Amino acid sequence: MNIQTHEHDVIVIGAGGAGLRAAIEASAGGVSVGLVCKSLLGKAHTVMAEGGIAAALANVDERDNWKVHFADTMRGGQYVNNWRMAQIHAQEAPARVRELEAWGAVFDRTPDGRILQRNFGGHRYPRLAHVGDRTGLEMIRTLQDHGIHQGMAVYMECTIISLLKDGERVVGALGYYRENGRFVVFHAKAVVLATGGVGKAYKITSNSWEYTGDGHALAYHAGAELQDMEFVQFHPTGMVWPPSVRGILVTEGVRGEGGILVNSEGRRFMFDDIPENYRNQTAKDEEEGFRYCLGDKNANRPPELLTRDHVARCIRREVKEGRGSPHGGVFLDVSWMTKPGAFNNFKDPEFVRARIKDPVEHIKKKLPSMYHQFKELGGLDITKEPMEVGPTTHYIMGGIRVDAETQMSRVPGLFACGECACGINGANRLGGNSLSDLLVFGKRAGEFAAKYAKERSAGRINPQQVEQEMRSALAFLDSPLGQENPFQVQYDLQNVMQDLVGIVRTEGEMVKALERIEELKERAKRASAPGNREYNPGWHTCLDLRNLLTVSEAITRAAIERRESRGAQFREDYPEKKAEFGNRNTIISKGPNGEMQFRWEPIPEMPAELKRIIEEMK
Amino acid sequence: MGKVTFRIWRGDKSGGSFNDYQAEVSEGMVVLDAVHQIQATQAPDLACRWNCKAGKCGSCSAEVNGKPRLMCMTRMDTLPHDQPVLIQPMKAFPIIRDLVTDVSWNYRVNKKIPPFKPRPPDAPDGTWRMGQEEVDRIQEFRKCIECFLCQNVCHVLRDHRRFGQTDTDGNLTSGKGPSEAELFGGPRFMIRVASLEMHPLDTVNRLPLLQKELNIGLCNITKCCTEVCPEHIHITDNGIIPLKERVVDEFYDPLMWAARKVGEALGIRRRKSLPIVKP
Numbered sequence: 027m028n029i030q031t032h033e034h035d036v037i038v039i040g041a042g043g044a045g046l047r048a049a050i051e052a053s054a055g056g057v058s059v060g061l062v063c064k065s066l067l068g069k070a071h072t073v074m075a076e077g078g079i080a081a082a083l084a085n086v087d088e089r090d091n092w093k094v095h096f097a098d099t100m101r102g103g104q105y106v107n108n109w110r111m112a113q114i115h116a117q118e119a120p121a122r123v124r125e126l127e128a129w130g131a132v133f134d135r136t137p138d139g140r141i142l143q144r145n146f147g148g149h150r151y152p153r154l155a156h157v158g159d160r161t162g163l164e165m166i167r168t169l170q171d172h173g174i175h176q177g178m179a180v181y182m183e184c185t186i187i188s189l190l191k192d193g194e195r196v197v198g199a200l201g202y203y204r205e206n207g208r209f210v211v212f213h214a215k216a217v218v219l220a221t222g223g224v225g226k227a228y229k230i231t232s233n234s235w236e237y238t239g240d241g242h243a244l245a246y247h248a249g250a251e252l253q254d255m256e257f258v259q260f261h262p263t264g265m266v267w268p269p270s271v272r273g274i275l276v277t278e279g280v281r282g283e284g285g286i287l288v289n290s291e292g293r294r295f296m297f298d299d300i301p302e303n304y305r306n307q308t309a310k311d312e313e314e315g316f317r318y319c320l321g322d323k324n325a326n327r328p329p330e331l332l333t334r335d336h337v338a339r340c341i342r343r344e345v346k347e348g349r350g351s352p353h354g355g356v357f358l359d360v361s362w363m364t365k366p367g368a369f370n371n372f373k374d375p376e377f378v379r380a381r382i383k384d385p386v387e388h389i390k391k392k393l394p395s396m397y398h399q400f401k402e403l404g405g406l407d408i409t410k411e412p413m414e415v416g417p418t419t420h421y422i423m424g425g426i427r428v429d430a431e432t433q434m435s436r437v438p439g440l441f442a443c444g445e446c447a448c449g450i451n452g453a454n455r456l457g458g459n460s461l462s463d464l465l466v467f468g469k470r471a472g473e474f475a476a477k478y479a480k481e482r483s484a485g486r487i488n489p490q491q492v493e494q495e496m497r498s499a500l501a502f503l504d505s506p507l508g509q510e511n512p513f514q515v516q517y518d519l520q521n522v523m524q525d526l527v528g529i530v531r532t533e534g535e536m537v538k539a540l541e542r543i544e545e546l547k548e549r550a551k552r553a554s555a556p557g558n559r560e561y562n563p564g565w566h567t568c569l570d571l572r573n574l575l576t577v578s579e580a581i582t583r584a585a586i587e588r589r590e591s592r593g594a595q596f597r598e599d600y601p602e603k604k605a606e607f608g609n610r611n612t613i614i615s616k617g618p619n620g621e622m623q624f625r626w627e628p629i630p631e632m633p634a635e636l637k638r639i640i641e642e643m644k
Numbered sequence: 645m646g647k648v649t650f651r652i653w654r655g656d657k658s659g660g661s662f663n664d665y666q667a668e669v670s671e672g673m674v675v676l677d678a679v680h681q682i683q684a685t686q687a688p689d690l691a692c693r694w695n696c697k698a699g700k701c702g703s704c705s706a707e708v709n710g711k712p713r714l715m716c717m718t719r720m721d722t723l724p725h726d727q728p729v730l731i732q733p734m735k736a737f738p739i740i741r742d743l744v745t746d747v748s749w750n751y752r753v754n755k756k757i758p759p760f761k762p763r764p765p766d767a768p769d770g771t772w773r774m775g776q777e778e779v780d781r782i783q784e785f786r787k788c789i790e791c792f793l794c795q796n797v798c799h800v801l802r803d804h805r806r807f808g809q810t811d812t813d814g815n816l817t818s819g820k821g822p823s824e825a826e827l828f829g830g831p832r833f834m835i836r837v838a839s840l841e842m843h844p845l846d847t848v849n850r851l852p853l854l855q856k857e858l859n860i861g862l863c864n865i866t867k868c869c870t871e872v873c874p875e876h877i878h879i880t881d882n883g884i885i886p887l888k889e890r891v892v893d894e895f896y897d898p899l900m901w902a903a904r905k906v907g908e909a910l911g912i913r914r915r916k917s918l919p920i921v922k923p
Contacts, residue, residue, distance in 0.1 A: 066693075067751065068790055069701040124771055130760030130843065132779045132786055139773030157783065163700065164786060174751075175759045182748070205740050234695040268672015274698045399698065402717055403672070513684035557689030560656065561741040564688025 029492065030210045032179070034060040035479035037199060037214035038472070039186050040241065042070030043162070043461060044444025045220030046169035047122075047468030048475065052218070053176040055476030060212055061173070062181045062201060064221075064236045068170045071222050071234050072464065075162025076277035076395065077146055078154025079126075079465070080458030081119035085136055086143040087151040087323060092116040094150050096636070097643035099459060101303065102148040102333050103423070103452020104593045105608055106254065109632045110430035111449040115459070115466050122465035123155050131168040133157055145282045145319060147331040148456040150307065150643075152321070159277050159395045165461060184210065186240065187569055188495040189217060189248040189440065190487050196248060196439040197485030200495050204566065207559020209496050213487055215479035218433075218471045219245055219426065219442040220464075224258075224577045226516075226570075228419035229524040232264055232275035238570040239577030241446035245426045246576055250435035252614040253448040253627070255424035255577070256585035257594045259455055260529045262337035264418025266355035271403045273418040276358060276396060278457045280413075281330040283392045284319040285360040286312075287341070288412065289349040295356075296329035299340055303644075304332055313372045320381045335454045335594045338417040342529055345416065355416030360389050364409050385409070417529055421460065422577075423451040423594060424584065427613065427627075432474035433467055439478060439485075443471035453593020502568035505554035512553040512567040519546050519574060527582050532599045536586045543579050550575055583624055584612040645669045648720070650678055651728040652690065656741045663687075664728060669720050675731065676704050676715035679743070691742035699874060702791030706743050707732040712793045712872045734796040747792050753833050756857060762845040778844045785839035785883060787875040794831035794869035794879060800862045801830050829858030831869035835883040841890070851894045860884070860891055 035057035038049045041064075049061040063070065084090040095116035100107055127133065127141065133155050134142040143152040157164040174180065186201040190211070198213040221241030225233025246252055263276040281287075289295050300308050308326050309315035315328025330337065341356050351357055362368055364385040369375035382388045386409045390397050393408070400406045400413060425448035426435050433441045444464045451459065502512075526539035550571045555564030590604040591597050610626045617623040632640075648669045651662045665686055667678040676694060683690045694704040697716045704715040709723060709730050723729055737745035766773045795801055829837075837850050837858070854860045867880045877883070893900045 065695055065701075065703065066747070069695045069703050071696070073701050073789070074696050074698065127772065128762055128770075130762075130840070130846070132774075132783055132843070135774055135776040135779060139775055140771065142776075157786070160700075160787065163789065167786065167788075171754070172759060174755050180751075182751075205744075205746075234697070234701070236695060269670060270673045270677045271698075395700070402699065403674070403719070405672075405719075511684070511688065513688065517684070555688055561691035561744050562689045563683055563691060567688075 030208065032060055032181070032210065032212050033484070034058045034179070034212060034214045036060070036216045036218065036472070036475045037062060037212045038218040038220060039199060039244075040064070040070070040220035040222060040444070040446070041067055041180070042072040042220065042222055042444065043165055043169060043464035044468035044471070045070070045218070046166065046173050047465050048218045048220055048443055048472035049178050050169065050173050050176055051469045051472030052476040053178050055473060055480070057476045057479050059178040060181060060214070061178050062184050062186060062199070062212065064183070064185050064240070066182050067180055068166055070166060071237060072162045072166045072461075074232070074234065074275065075165070075461055076159040076275065077279040077282070078144055078156030078161045078458050079119070079123055079165065079461040080146065080149060080153050080456065081123040081155060081462055082116060082153060083120050083123065083141060083143060083155065085140045086321070090151040090153060093639045094643060095119070095153065097640050098149050099450065099456060100452070100640055102454050102456040104454060104603070105452065106592065106611060106629065107452030108430055108449035109636055111467070113636060114430060114470075115450050115463060118466045119462040122462065122469065126165065126168050126465070129168050129172040131164050133164070144279065145327065145331065146457045147278055147281070147337070148333045149458065154458040156279070159279050159393050161461065181210070185566065185569070186244065187499055188491075189244050190491055191248060192485035192488065194249070194438055195485050196437055198487055200492055202499070204561055207562065207565070211487060211492060213484060215482050215484055216439045216441060216475040218475050219440070219446050220444045220468065220471070221446045223422045223445045224574070224581070225419045227519060227523045227574050227578045227581070228528070229520040230264065230273040231419040232261060232273055233419065239573045240570075241442060242425060242580070243573035243576040245435060245437070245440060245442060245446075246580070246614070246616055248440060249437045249616065250440060250442075251427040252580050253424055253427040253611050254453075254584065255422070255580040255614055256588050256612060257423035257451070257453050258419060258581060259334055259421040259423060259594050260338045260417040261420035262334055262341050262417055263358055263415040265404065266351070266414050266416040267353040267404065274399070274403070275418065275420065276413060276415050277393070278334075280358060280360060280393060280396055281328070282319060283360065283389070284316050284363060285330065285358050286328070286362060287330050287337070288357040288359055289344045290351060291349055293349075295344055295349070296332070296337065296340060300329055300332070301336060308332070313374075317377060320378065322377070333454055334457065335596070338529060339596060341415070341417060351414040353414050355414040357412040358415045359412035360393070360408055361410050361412060364389070421445060421455055423453065423455050424448050424581070431470070433471035434474060434478070441471045441475045443467040453595065499569060502553055502555050503559065503565055504556060505552065510549045510553045512550075512555060512564055512571055515546055515549050515553055515571055516567060516574065519543070519571075519578060522546070523578055523581070527578070527585060530596050530598050531585055532597065533586060536582050539582050540579065543575060543582065547575050579622055580614045583622060584614055587612055587624055645671065645720075645725070648678070648725045649728040650682060651730045652679070652682070652743070653732045654690070654742050655739065657739050660739075662730075669725065673720045674716055675708055675713070675718040675720065675729065678720065678729070679715060679731070691740070691744045693744050700789060702789035705734055705791045705793050705796065707734060712796050714791055714793070714874050717874060734792070736796045736798075736802040737792070750790070750792055750795060750830075750832065753829050753858070754836065757833065757837060757840070757853065758848050758850060760840055760843065760846055761848050763847050772845055774844045781882070782839045782842050784877055785835040787877055788832065788835060789875060790832065791874060792832060793872045793874065797868045797872050798828075798830050799866065799868060800828045827859065828862045829860070831879045831884065833858060834860060834863070834887060835877060835879050838883040838887055841887065851891055854887060855891050855895055860888055863888070
């Protein structure tokens with residue numbers, strides 16, 4: 027086998043927040059670590075995270091603690107979360123954030139010099155440690171600049187196309203370098219997947235090109251299970267205009283800082299539909315909501331900060347019923363606070379005026395990237411005019427089924443963390459919980475992968491498997507089979523998923539989607555890329571398509587089976603939440619003949635202690 | 645808005661030429677959209693590096709009509725449509741293919757910079773206290789998205805070739821260009837060092853590194869870097885100049901030298917961060 031091979035104890039695939047954190051921890055465990063990035067180091071999708079990292083540091087509100095965070099996460103996830111992961115996450119997130127500070131991260135500060143925390147949807151107290159609205163960049167740069175000194179080898183612009191197995195066990199991975207198209211084998215005792223999400227299966231998404239479900243598909247084909255794939259989060263506020271920026275994220279922080287959602291009639295429609303289980307925690311009027319944003323501990327949150335699934339559906343309803351903005355969204359407005367007399371109707375306008383001296387400067391200081399983004403891409407000054415926003419595919423709660431403590435999948439030696447793993451978020455993720463998820467479970471995956479590797483000798487790479495994978499990858503280059511344009515196939519898949527398995531779903535449409543996916547699979551086999559192996563995007567797209575089709579099918583199959591509406595899954599044909607679905611997860615796996623299999627997995631009984639916490643926090 | 649001609653450089657390290665493509669331009673479109681459209685319909689093997697398409701990752705750096713820009717943040721309505729839009733790779737770095745250049749040298753410079761090392765925690769729970777006004781200054785530097793446009797236009801790097809050439813495996817090739825000791829770190833790494841040197845908690849002295857390895861003295865403050873920074877970081881004024889002052893104080897000022905010796909003799913610890921200057 028004449029192919030470049032790298033030997034490591036642990037290979038981490040993906041170099042966003044989770045992958046970097048895993049690689050750092052595995053290195054700390056004293057093993058040899060290779061970190062494989064699909065892009066250049068530091069460019070991963072984590073850089074786009076804006077709002078912050080959720081951790082119950084209690085720096086801003088001393089009433090916060092892990093129990094409140096746990097209860098918030100479970101409530102947001104509609105109780106189909108892996109409760110043990112939600113517990114570990116809430117307990118360990120504060121230490122992970124403090125650790126970032128020890129590695130050089132520079133968070134915004136409280137007046138007494140501690141890490142500042144902000145409000146976010148579904149979090150009872152101000153909980154998100156942040157840096158303006160560029161928290162993800164701060165996090166990835168901190169991890170990157172710390173990580174490169176921990177002895178790990180970094181392989182940039184290298185895409186993994188297959189996991190290699192020795193019997194049941196994963197023993198490495200096969201990839202290619204984008205630059206020259208040369209194949210490379212990573213021979214390892216343990217493999218950590220940290221490849222992020224699947225957003226590129228949809229037309230309108232906040233996700234970058236890398237989000238093609240690689241880890242999900244690699245794990246699936248290697249024998250791991252995919253759990254809760256139906257739960258795809260549509261972030262309520264993506265840009266809708268101009269067309270070329272459609273889907274780009276508008277951070278929830280805009281609403282956290284007092285941004286309001288308004289329809290074409292000027293009505294603040296979020297007050298019209300407040301779910302029962304959030305009623306006690308939601309502001310009675312506009313003044314109370316804004317006081318909450320300004321840190322009044324006695325005020326409840328404005329309805330704009332209800333969970334993302336709910337806000338996204340309310341926006342869709344307004345648009346569908348003809349009360350949308352000119353380009354098919356609704357208005358998100360922070361400029362209201364800059365208007366003369368904006369606070370005159372308040373009972374206590376001085377409370378606001380004491381906290382916001384200059385509203386225009388306040389907005390620019392709190393939301394610098396948003397100001398910049400709309401100014402440059404939308405030609406709009408958010409301190410003067412409202413933005414137009416609508417739902418955008420943002421995150422997948424579902425993913426590789428892993429053990430809560432160790433993050434190992436059912437395939438020995440295969441670990442997963444971050445967005446590509448499943449468990450903590452249940453049916454809907456709270457904003458800010460992903461960055462903390464990356465840190466908490468990235469660390470655990472790295473720790474246990476290193477431990478696993480230390481206890482074992484290296485497995486054997488099967489040269490036939492490598493040969494076969496390489497041949498099938500190369501077949502797309504000037505394929506004699508047909509002339510399907512891979513970009514067109516991807517575009518058609520995105521339309522299918524957007525239109526038939528989107529924010530509102532029905533059985534009929536999803537069955538049709540499955541048929542369309544089957545056709546697209548055939549077309550994808552005939553996809554052909556002209557040119558050679560050197561940095562050839564057409565060829566890369568042919569290879570990405572295989573993963574996109576696998577995850578699209580998994581999402582659709584799971585969504586059909588969950589015949590209820592819960593969290594991010596909204597079924598028009600089953601609009602109610604059903605108790606019988608509240609105690610189980612959907613599981614997708616690869617059957618003996620290569621077909622996709624479905625089953626239900628019951629959620630284990632929650633310990634009394636955790637049940638009590640949830641009751642207390644109701 | 646109609647069809648526009650895009651004149652895109654195609655080729656690899658052995659050479660190349662400009663090819664013309666037509667693309668349909670619509671409202672709000674950016675240059676990267678046009679490149680994607682051309683890729684999807686006419687030239688599937690057109691190489692271009694990109695990730696977020698939102699100005700946050702710094703991947704799609706190129707030269708558009710001769711100006712170093714992020715393609716994702718360059719709106720078509722800011723460019724004339726009656727003449728071809730010229731798109732070239734960044735000039736300072738070795739070509740990989742088409743619009744993609746080899747920026748691996750930057751990652752090697754970064755690795756030379758000693759990492760952050762904080763003072764002992766301020767509070768018993770292992771945490772520190774810093775005021776917002778103390779961190780405002782370095783938060784500016786930490787906005788950097790590593791697009792390397794500043795490295796691309798820095799004339800010390802671009803015209804005087806004060807960086808290492810690499811082979812395809814990213815190793816520094818010998819015999820070409822300046823020796824390792826004559827390399828210039830470039831603006832990106834000046835502000836990276838600035839973000840560490842001005843960090844209120846950091847304890848490492850990187851002035852010898854700045855003087856001897858990153859050769860800060862080679863910068864003659866033409867501010868080309870500041871002009872192209874998509875994050876509008878005041879690279880020269882807030883980063884490089886204060887660092888130059890520190891290097892001068894440390895290595896070239898006899899009064900400071902004497903004061904330091906006296907201070908050392910008396911056991912006075914040096915103050916690491918300078919007073920806050922508002923930008």
